[in-house]
Amino acid sequence: MTLPRPRSTRPLSASPEVIRIGNFSGFYGERHSALQEMLDGGDVDVLTGDYLAELTMLILARDRAKDPALGYAKTFLAQMRQSLAAAYAKNVQIVVNAGGMNPAGLAARLRDLAAELDVPARIAHIEGDDLTDRAAELGLGQPLAANAYLGAWGIAECLRAGADVVVTGRITDASLVVGPAAAHFGWGREDFDALAGAMVAGHVIECSTQATGGNFSAFTEIADLSRPGFPIAEVSADGSCVITKHAGTGGAVTVDTVTAQLLYEIQTARYAGPDATARFDTIAVTDDGPDRVRLSGIGGEAPPPQLKVSLTRLGGFRNEMAFMLVGRHIEEKAALTRRQLEQWLPVRPAQLEWDLARTDTPDADTEERAAATLRCVVRDTDPKKVGRLFSGTAVELALAGYPGFFLSSPPREASPYGVFTAGYVDAALPEHTAVLHDGTRVAVPPTPTTRALADVTAPPIPAATAPGPxxxxxxxxxxxxxxxxxxxxxxxxxxxxxxxxxxxxxxxxxxxxxxxxxxxxxxxxxxxxxxxxxxxxxxxxxxxxxxxxxxxxxxxxxxxxxxxxxxxxxxxxxxxxxxx
Structure with a gap:
């Protein structure tokens, strides 16, 4: 079914004061039906999807190494097959970082899908984060992948030009929200308070249902957590927002569920990004009604002069074997196993680590409750040293080791492991480019005003109260x-x-x-x-x-x-x- 409709100058939101931005993905592996649930559940203007955890970048880099046409989150294509027509019909724009290591490749596949479905959606994408080929000259070594964390302005450029779907690679998670908000309200590059407010909104909703009760330490206080709804940020023109969710969905939006996500994976009171630096010591979190929490008063500063770069490299190969120790003499059984394995190994790996988890309980009423786990992990750059040479030796102890010997798994080959480190480059070095739906390429310069990060002056600490019971x-x-x-x-x-x-x-x-x-x-x-x-x-x-x-x-x-x-x-x- 064809859905003809003029798309050139429409606003992102019918309201000039508020734009409703939802999230349907917090990681590569999120609930498959989430995008359709958000479209069916109520009104939204823009839907965002975050797919790129640090581990995901390694997975996608290895995919691209095997096939240059890959390197993106394939599950997003399947979600769009189900939901592209509905999103277009509802005038909901979609902004995702599912492009991973290959945003241009994913955008091309989406155009093919739109043509197949006969939906005249306009697909745009962002380029410039991939610095892999320039890594050595930039002093970043020779990683498997090097990706700069770009900001929101390329997304804003694509949306202002009429894109229905914007695909990015490695950008900051919060920029998925900052871009649509900046495009809708016409913010300038130095509207730092407003930009910082949108950054905070993006930080809260980027991990999907973690803002609505998922992974929440007081989860027993939530009446229905069977299937949490996905979060929505109602962003206002000054950057303040209300965090909410669709009515009738599970989970809850409370001051505490939002505070939990505010504190997730942060470092200091300054939360830096390429668009601005948000001062987390200024955020006011207030109840705004059932499943509504307001975030306001957020101070913003200029972004730092450098961009963070995700550096992913192959660290080597690893293997592990877990010995199950049951009943009495757990420490002695573990010590015997260590001595035997280390003596029997034909060659010692570069790293050999032991860990004894004393999960056993005295006078246990089941064998499992009487068991402890002795785990041995090995790593080396040579896969042979940590492959069957290691795991096979562990099995050879079976009839010569401690009483009750058994392993939690059969012997296996070594597997490669990646290492993530952070690098930094001048913000002007990546060639941040917005590739509009018609193929036009628009260079996106960095924010001209920057401010080096510095520690926040410690606030006064209230005096401790007198001790009592x-x-x-x-x-x-x-x-x-x-x-x-x-x-x-x-x-x-x-x-x-x-x-x-x-x-x-x-x-x-x-x-x-x-x-x-x-x-x-x-x-x-x-x-x-x-x-x-x-x-x-x-x-x-x-x-x-x-x-x-x-x-x-x-x-x-x-x-x-x-x-x-x-x-x-x-x-x-x-x-x-x-x-x-």
């Missing part, structure tokens, strides 16, 4: 938290709900206390940011994740459960702060 409880009985990853680092945002609780938290939860509660962090650098406006603290634990998620340095390689571990630790809390 206390209770030794789990931290999660008074606080909420969320954690995540940034390359090799992990962050934990912790917040409370009342001013009195905040006075206790900011004095009690120091860097030294974090090291005590989370012994795995004891020898690592930890940075603390104080955010009184959110009653929150953010801790960045440097190096906890080795060389990033693909390196798989710990059993929780993205630190997603780190906050839950912290909330389960017991601390002394003044009884007066706790409700009955």
């Amino acid at each position: 206390s209770r030794h409880i789990e931290l999660g009985e008074i606080a909420l938290a969320r954690s995540g990853d940034k390359g090799p680092h992990a962050n934990i945002g912790v917040w409370v709900r009342t001013d009195d609780q905040w006075t206790w938290l900011v004095n009690a939860m120091t860097v030294e206390r974090i090291r005590e509660l989370l012994p795995e962090t004891a020898d690592l650098p930890i940075q603390r940011a104080v955010l009184p406006n959110l009653r929150a603290l953010n801790f960045v634990i440097e190096g906890l994740l080795g060389e990033g998620v693909a390196y798989n340095a710990r059993f929780d390689p993205q630190a997603k459960g780190l906050a839950e571990w912290l909330l389960a630790r017991r601390v002394d809390v003044p009884a007066a702060l706790l409700s009955d």
Whole structure:
């Protein structure tokens, strides 16, 4: 069915004061029906999709290495087959970074799909983030892929020219929202407060249902979390916004679910991007009614003079074997296994790491509850050293090792692992280009005004209250938290709900206390940011994740459960702060 309609000068939103921007994807693997759910669920002006986690860039880079025509998120094509006609009929623009390593290739496939479906949608895309061929000359080494985090202005250019779909590669996640908002309101390059507000809105909705109750530490407070709805940011002309969702969908939008996402994967009170730097110490978060939370008062500054570059390289090859230890003498069984394997290996890998997880319980009523896991991880640049040479040797211990020997998996070959690092280049170096739906190429210059990042002056800390009766409880009985990853680092945002609780938290939860509660962090650098406006603290634990998620340095390689571990630790809390 053909859907003819003039498309040249229509506004992105019928309202000059507000544009409704929703999100339907937070990662490559999101709920397939999400795009159609957002179109069917109610009114939106623009839908965004974020597909590019750090690990995804490695996956797409390897896809492109095998086939130059690939390198994009293939699932987005399948979603558009289902939903392109509906989006066009509803005048909903779609902006996604699903182009990954090959935005031009995905845009071409979308044009083919539109022709096949007889939908006259206009497809535009963004180029210039891929610096792989220039990496050496830019001092970035020789990575498998090097991609600069571009900003929102190319997206705005495409939308102003009438694009129905805009495909990008590696841009900042928040720019997916900043671009449509800037195009609709006509913001200038130095409207930093408004741009910073849209950045905050983008940061909140970029991870889809994490803003509506997903991965939420107080999830038991949400009445219906069976199928959370996807978030919508109603962005106003001054950059303030209301976070909401379609009526009748699951999950919830509350001050706490939004605060959780605000603290996700941040570092300091300055949240820098190529469009502006948002001051997270200025955000006011207020209840605006059922499933509505307002974000306002957001201060903005000029962006830094450099762009961050995602550098993905092949780190080597890895393998692992897990020995299951049941019953008595767990420590002795583990020690015997270590001695035997290390003696029997024909050649020692470059890295050989052991980890004993004591998940066994005394006098257990099932065999599984009586079991501990001894995990051995090996890495080397030579796949032979960590392939069957390693895993086969582990199997050879079966009849010569500890009593009750068994493994959690059969022997396997080595698998490659990637390493993510961050580089930086002058903002003018990438050739940021908006390729409009008619093929016109528009150069997108960087923002002319910049400001070097600097630490935020620490706010005054309220004096600790006089000690009184206390209770030794789990931290999660008074606080909420969320954690995540940034390359090799992990962050934990912790917040409370009342001013009195905040006075206790900011004095009690120091860097030294974090090291005590989370012994795995004891020898690592930890940075603390104080955010009184959110009653929150953010801790960045440097190096906890080795060389990033693909390196798989710990059993929780993205630190997603780190906050839950912290909330389960017991601390002394003044009884007066706790409700009955």
